Amino acid sequence: xxxxxxxxxxxxxxxxxxxxxxxxxxxxxxxxxxxxxxxxxxxxxxxxxxxxxxxxxxxxxxxxxxxxxxxxxxxxxxxxxxxxxxxxxxxxxxxxxxxxxxxxxxxxxxxxxxxxxxxxxxxxxxxxxxxxxxxxxxxxxxxxxxxxxxxxxxxxxxxxxxxxxxxxxxxxxxxxxxxxxxxxxxxxxxxxxxxxxxxxxxxxxxxxxxxxxxxxxxxxxxxxxxxxxxxxxxxxxxxxxxxxxxxxxxxxxxxxxxxxxxxxxxxxxxxxxxxxxxxxxxxxxxxxxxxxxxxxxxxxxxxxxxxxxxxxxxxxxxxxxxxxxxxxxxxxxxxxxxxxxxxxxxxxx
Amino acid sequence: xxxxxxxxxxxxxxxxxxxxxxxxxxxxxxxxxxxxxxxxxxxxxxxxxxxxxxxxxxxxxxxxxxxxxxxxxxxxxxxxxxxxxxxxxxxxxxxxxxxxxxxxxxxxxxxxxxxxxxxxxxxxxxxxxxxxxxxxxxxxxxxxxxxxxxxxxxxxxxxxxxxxxxxxxxxxxxxxxxxxxxxxxxxxxxxxxxxxxxxxxxxxxxxxxxxxxxxxxxxxxxxxxxxxxxxxxxxxxxxxxxxxxxxxxxxxxxxxxxxxxxxxxxxxxxxxxxxxxxxxxxxxxxxxxxxxxxxxxxxxxxxxxxxxx
Numbered sequence: 001x002x003x004x005x006x007x008x009x010x011x012x013x014x015x016x017x018x019x020x021x022x023x024x025x026x027x028x029x030x031x032x033x034x035x036x037x038x039x040x041x042x043x044x045x046x047x048x049x050x051x052x053x054x055x056x057x058x059x060x061x062x063x064x065x066x067x068x069x070x071x072x073x074x075x076x077x078x079x080x081x082x083x084x085x086x087x088x089x090x091x092x093x094x095x096x097x098x099x100x101x102x103x104x105x106x107x108x109x110x111x112x113x114x115x116x117x118x119x120x121x122x123x124x125x126x127x128x129x130x131x132x133x134x135x136x137x138x139x140x141x142x143x144x145x146x147x148x149x150x151x152x153x154x155x156x157x158x159x160x161x162x163x164x165x166x167x168x169x170x171x172x173x174x175x176x177x178x179x180x181x182x183x184x185x186x187x188x189x190x191x192x193x194x195x196x197x198x199x200x201x202x203x204x205x206x207x208x209x210x211x212x213x214x215x216x217x218x219x220x221x222x223x224x225x226x227x228x229x230x231x232x233x234x235x236x237x238x239x240x241x242x243x244x245x246x247x248x249x250x251x252x253x254x255x256x257x258x259x260x261x262x263x264x265x266x267x268x269x270x271x272x273x274x275x276x277x278x279x280x281x282x283x284x285x286x287x288x289x290x291x292x293x294x295x296x297x298x299x300x301x302x303x304x305x306x307x308x309x310x311x312x313x314x315x316x317x318x319x320x321x322x323x324x325x326x327x328x329x330x331x332x333x334x335x336x337x338x339x340x341x342x343x344x345x346x347x348x349x
Numbered sequence: 350x351x352x353x354x355x356x357x358x359x360x361x362x363x364x365x366x367x368x369x370x371x372x373x374x375x376x377x378x379x380x381x382x383x384x385x386x387x388x389x390x391x392x393x394x395x396x397x398x399x400x401x402x403x404x405x406x407x408x409x410x411x412x413x414x415x416x417x418x419x420x421x422x423x424x425x426x427x428x429x430x431x432x433x434x435x436x437x438x439x440x441x442x443x444x445x446x447x448x449x450x451x452x453x454x455x456x457x458x459x460x461x462x463x464x465x466x467x468x469x470x471x472x473x474x475x476x477x478x479x480x481x482x483x484x485x486x487x488x489x490x491x492x493x494x495x496x497x498x499x500x501x502x503x504x505x506x507x508x509x510x511x512x513x514x515x516x517x518x519x520x521x522x523x524x525x526x527x528x529x530x531x532x533x534x535x536x537x538x539x540x541x542x543x544x545x546x547x548x549x550x551x552x553x554x555x556x557x558x559x560x561x562x563x564x565x566x567x568x569x570x571x572x573x574x575x576x577x578x579x580x581x582x583x584x585x586x587x588x589x590x591x592x593x594x595x596x597x598x599x600x601x602x603x604x605x606x607x608x609x610x611x612x613x614x615x616x617x618x619x620x621x622x623x624x625x626x627x628x629x630x631x632x633x634x635x636x637x638x639x640x641x642x643x644x645x646x647x648x649x650x651x652x653x654x655x656x657x658x
Binding site: 048114 | 483484490494577584585586587588589601602603604605
């Protein structure tokens with residue numbers, strides 16, 4: 001009996017071994033092998049609303065780089081809340097370049113990860129912010145709640161959608177724009193803090209990124225007003241077709257400067273420093289500026305800006321440096337552990 | 350199914366026997382109605398909605414959504430991760446349940462608890478522990494970086510997180526059965542002169558094969574559908590480290606609903622195939638005892654088991 005079984009046992013073994021080998025081979029064939037040496041790959045780690053912008057820009061840059069350097073370059077994209085993305089890069093996400101929502105999130109790559117030099121912001125023109133934006137309101141069509149300015153957001157029964165300032169760059173711009181308006185209106189920080197407290201009492205959900213908030217407002221139909229990047233607000237009105245939501249421009253807003261940087265340590269390891277630098281520099285070229293303007297970012301280039309001038313409302317814009325003494329100070333005062341945001345925000349109210 | 354409240358005719362004592370079901374027809378229908386409404390609202394409608402949304406834009410939009418290289422790479426990555434994670438968990442689950450079910454040793458309860466850990470821990474934690482271990486600033490991060498090995502935010506990290514999350518499925522299915530079956534059959538086989546491996550292949554494994562298959566199917570379903578832990582370690586690089594669940598979220602957030610639901614429909618289809626396989630396994634395993642004793646050793650084992658019952 002057992003002699004026959006011995007044969008069967010080895011058959012079992014062979015079947016099992018074959019199945020295991022087949023699984024491994026199949027799995028191996030499904031995972032894309034590393035790109036061939038001749039092809040250069042860049043990873044651009046960006047924030048939430050830039051997906052459409054970089055989709056188009058990557059194609060344009062690949063074409064430009066092929067002409068200039070004769071090299072094929074593939075650009076990979078990763079998007080999420082700006083603060084979360086910075087955290088991932090520090091934890092080892094192999095970004096050759098970062099294009100984040102604000103300077104502080106890039107600066108943590110120096111402060112906490114030592115991945116970029118201290119003076120990164122002066123390596124490219126305009127504080128390393130190739131395009132700017134601002135914060136506007138998006139309301140339901142016909143503006144049923146009659147929202148015209150920041151003061152309308154704290155009225156009872158108005159539901160405000162904004163992301164979480166701890167993880168989202170756009171949310172921090174929202175918060176600081178509101179604070180700046182209140183300080184100008186009431187004259188001091190105590191009153192501004194009071195205003196912000198009331199504002200966040202009217203915020204039922206805090207998504208982790210700007211795109212999540214847009215989806216909450218537009219797709220799930222939650223809330224009366226969305227505090228949004230200007231470019232995101234334009235995109236939402238365009239994507240939904242005219243007539244479902246409309247943009248309201250407040251009396252005061254903030255000049256948002258999304259910053260970009262080559263992640264030196266990673267790019268050096270990948271041998272991609274030159275192409276990564278060119279990738280960011282091309283953002284300042286007329287072509288790059290044109291693409292940014294097309295996606296509703298405010299271009300830096302005066303000629304491109306003049307051509308798209310009618311697209312952007314003329315808002316009184318305060319700056320982070322002038323109003324809050326720079327990002328490091330603003331971050332420490334407002335968004336760090338125990339900062340004003342932690343003091344005023346009580347979830348679930 | 351007729352239920353009678355009258356005393357049973359063959360019941361000499363004349364005592365009123367309680368019927369199996371006492372609830373009135375109204376209550377019963379109400380309960381059934383509630384269950385049906387619940388099932389339709391929470392299970393059937395969402396599933397139907399996925400397929401309705403997927404085909405809303407027509408077959409062309411569906412194909413365009415799936416033909417996108419990023420979608421295709423997400424599908425391949427999901428399948429690859431399942432193909433690695435499931436066999437490994439099969440081997441581990443079987444080994445662990447064999448040790449726990451058939452032997453008594455110090456640390457047995459600890460091992461049992463450890464196997465349950467991934468069930469108890471939130472998927473976010475499951476992902477974060479790997480960032481803490483293998484991230485750039487994690488325990489092994491600096492060494493991995495000097496060796497140019499990328500684990501987190503790359504395919505290996507996704508595989509690790511998936512293995513961790515799907516760890517208990519096979520073991521949890523097989524352990525109770527092995528414990529219930531005891532060790533008599535193995536002892537009989539060894540008495541008859543079988544070696545360790547022979548006993549395993551000819552006695553232990555055939556006895557648990559249906560539970561094992563069931564565990565593998567559940568493990569596979571979870572491996573393909575896992576979102577939380579994978580989201581933490583993925584890095585969300587389009588066309589490279591996005592599995593299907595992650596890619597669906599990204600497409601949805603890009604207002605690309607046609608493509609999002611196209612990929613979602615494929616993922617749901619994979620789940621339905623898995624469920625169909627599960628149903629088939631259940632049916633076969635129920636009818637199996639009638640056909641199984643074709644092998645002599647099983648007859649012997651049935652004989653040894655019979656008197657105990």
